[in-house]
Amino acid sequence: MKTSVMVFHPNLDKSLANKALMRAAQASGDDVTVRDMYALYPDFHVDVAAEQQLTEANDRIVLQFPLYWYSSPALLKQWEDDVLTMGWAYAGTHQLEGKHLMVAVTTGGSEETYQFEGRQGVTMDQFLLPFKSMAHRVGMVYEDPFIVHSATPKTLDEQHLREVMTAYNERLKH
């Protein structure tokens, strides 16, 4: 499946998890294109025509990012607001119809904390609802998200990181 992986990390140089996932994605084969979106658009001026063209040329869009304040880094929101235009994504032509959307997100918090009764008091499903709703609205197939919890240098040991990279690499091959 022709896949566009967009990595939204404002500080990729200091990243452990997303940098590793990016490497795993890059090794997934010729069908997978990986882009560092903050490097492309440091001033937040998204090239809408280029982004729409690239999106049209792919069968699956992967939005990869670290969880920041229960949301995504700001450039991802900017990308959505600018690129998913009326008449292109919805209300007119539906250029994304039938394409797949997958969210790949890393969190500092552990899996146990992302429960109603957990420390975060919120589940990952709740947090990801805006992406699921967006996919639904534009006719995309919402894939199960790829989630890496406890993604801090203290809690993500080398072996787990390797397992996570393998799982991501495999997931992107299909």
Ligand SMILES: Cc1cc2nc3c(=O)[nH]c(=O)nc-3n(C[C@H](O)[C@H](O)[C@H](O)COP(=O)(O)O)c2cc1C
């Ligand atoms: C500004 C900021 C906000 C964050 N907010 C959250 C949060 O709401 N929930 C959480 O679990 N982790 C949060 N974290 C931790 C990051 O999600 C974690 O450091 C990141 O996923 C690790 O990936 P990386 O190694 O690629 O940077 C936050 C980190 C920063 C810098």
